[in-house]
Amino acid sequence: xxxxxxxxxxxxxxxxxxxxxxxxxxxxxxxxxxxxxxxxxxxxxxxxxxxxxxxxxxxxxxxxxxxxxxxxxxxxxxxxxxxxxxxxxxxxxxxxxxxxxxxxxxxxxxxxxxxxxxxxxxxxxxxxxxxxxxxxxxxxxxxxxxxxxxxxxxxxxxxxxxxxxxxxxxxxxxxxxxxxxxxxxxxxxxxxxxxxxxxxxxxxxxxxxxxxxxxxxxxxxxxxxxxxxxxxxxxxxxxxxxxxxxxxxxxxxxxxxxxxxxxxxxxxxxxxxxxxxxxxxxxxxxxxxxxxxxxxxxxxxxxxxxxxxxxx
Numbered sequence: 455x456x457x458x459x460x461x462x463x464x465x466x467x468x469x470x471x472x473x474x475x476x477x478x479x480x481x482x483x484x485x486x487x488x489x490x491x492x493x494x495x496x497x498x499x500x501x502x503x504x505x506x507x508x509x510x511x512x513x514x515x516x517x518x519x520x521x522x523x524x525x526x527x528x529x530x531x532x533x534x535x536x537x538x539x540x541x542x543x544x545x546x547x548x549x550x551x552x553x554x555x556x557x558x559x560x561x562x563x564x565x566x567x568x569x570x571x572x573x574x575x576x577x578x579x580x581x582x583x584x585x586x587x588x589x590x591x592x593x594x595x596x597x598x599x600x601x602x603x604x605x606x607x608x609x610x611x612x613x614x615x616x617x618x619x620x621x622x623x624x625x626x627x628x629x630x631x632x633x634x635x636x637x638x639x640x641x642x643x644x645x646x647x648x649x650x651x652x653x654x655x656x657x658x659x660x661x662x663x664x665x666x667x668x669x670x671x672x673x674x675x676x677x678x679x680x681x682x683x684x685x686x687x688x689x690x691x692x693x694x695x696x697x698x699x700x701x702x703x704x705x706x707x708x709x710x711x712x713x714x715x716x717x718x719x720x721x722x723x724x725x726x727x728x729x730x731x732x733x734x735x736x737x738x739x740x741x742x743x744x745x746x747x748x749x750x751x752x753x754x755x756x757x758x759x760x761x762x763x764x765x766x
Contacts, residue, residue, distance in 0.1 A: 457496060457506055458488060461513035468556060476545070477552055480521060480537075489520035490644075491612055495619030497743060498633055503735030504623025511564035512618035515576050518557030519611070523583055525550040530591050531660055554580050561618070568621045568630075575621075575634075579614040582606050594667050595676070601642075609641035632732045636740070639725045643747055646718040650711065651750070654702055662692035662701075669717070673710040674701075681708055722748060 465471055465481040472478070495512035499505065525546050528536025538546035561573040586607025594600040616637035620630035649668035652659050661668050667675070674685045685704045691697035705711055725744055729737065 457510060458492060458513060459485065460507070461510045461517060464510065464514050464560065465518065465556065468559065470552075470556065470559075474552070476541070476549060477556070480549060480553065484517055484521060489517055489524075491615050492517060492520075494612060494615030494637065494743075495622065497739040498616040498619030498625075499623030500739050501633070501734045501736050502620050502623040502625040502629060504625075508566075508624070509619045509622040511560050511566070512572070512615070512622045514560045515557035515572075515618060516611075516615050518553045518560070519576060519579055519614075522550040522553035522557075522580070523587075523611070525553075526584075527587060530587055531664070533660060564622075566622050567624075568627065571627065571630075572618050572621050575614050575617050579610045582610040586610075593665070594672065597669075597672065597676075600667065600669060600672055604642055604645045605638070608645040609638035612641035612644065613637035629732070629734075632728075633740075636725060636728050636732065639721055639728065640744070640747070643718055643721050643725065646714055646721075647747070647750055650714055653705060654711075656698060656702075657695065658692040658698045662689065662698065665690075669714050670705050670710040673713050674705055674708050677708075677710075679708040719748075 462481060462485050465484075466478060470477065471481055492513060495509040495516060496506040499509040499512075525537055527533070529538055529543065529546060536546070541549065557576055558573050561569055561576055563569075564572075566572065583606065586603055586605075589599070589603045590607055594603055613634040614637070617630050617634035620633045621627075625633070646669060649661075649670055652661050653668055653670040660666065661671065671689065675682065675689065681704045685701055685708065688697045688701035688704070692701060722744070729740055729744060734740070
């Protein structure tokens with residue numbers, strides 16, 4: 455049985471999951487719907503010289519955290535795809551709370567030396583992300599507010615995934631802390647990825663329809679440019695495919711997309727320099743992770759007919 459399936463099996467055989475069919479159903483569903491960055495803990499364990507299977511508790515805990523955060527985010531966004539439509543609002547909120555606690559229990563029950571530190575890190579992830587979600591529903595209207603949301607809502611998940619994997623792999627706390635910082639910077643990169651993809655997707659997603667302000671839209675509506683007024687008009691009609699297409703074209707022509715890629719590439723360079731300073735037994739998995747992160751942006755530039763910048 456491969457590592458991810460072993461992590462899910464550990465969740466399914468937990469005493470509380472065995473007693474609670476609804477919780478077991480959510481964990482079972484996770485078999486086929488792996489969370490983003492589920493393998494970060496494996497990569498970190500390998501990077502510090504440990505075996506990938508040592509990170510099974512971290513993978514299970516991170517999966518619980520991801521499921522809980524998605525359920526809460528769907529409630530806050532009133533997402534039509536959210537599980538709360540089937541479960542009911544109250545029951546979904548309660549199961550999200552249970553998943554958070556299940557992740558903590560998995561870490562506290564594992565055999566690593568720093569299990570208390572690992573559990574504290576997972577708890578900090580949930581606390582920081584809750585703050586970020588609260589900031590997010592207030593809808594950032596400035597770049598400063600946008601980055602505050604990103605650092606609270608997006609970065610902790612990636613940083614914690616690497617931190618937990620490092621501890622499971624036998625790393626000292628200082629090394630785990632360094633990998634957590636690398637992961638949080640990677641989280642900022644991934645947030646810009648998501649914003650770019652969401653803003654250029656068709657039909658319009660929730661960001662357009664609910665008047666949210668991901669980075670490209672924030673740039674186009676707040677930074678002075680000749681098409682600013684037209685963009686604001688069209689974004690208010692984004693449920694109309696023609697209006698959406700025009701607004702998306704303005705994102706390209708006004709420089710919003712290029713601006714976001716510039717911000718992404720700046721962080722890519724920072725992450726590369728940080729990774730080079732970290733003394734790892736096997737840096738290759740994380741080097742590849744960072745190199746692979748730029749490929750979707752290159753594809754995106756090709757999609758909108760723009761030349762990808764060679765250097766920034």
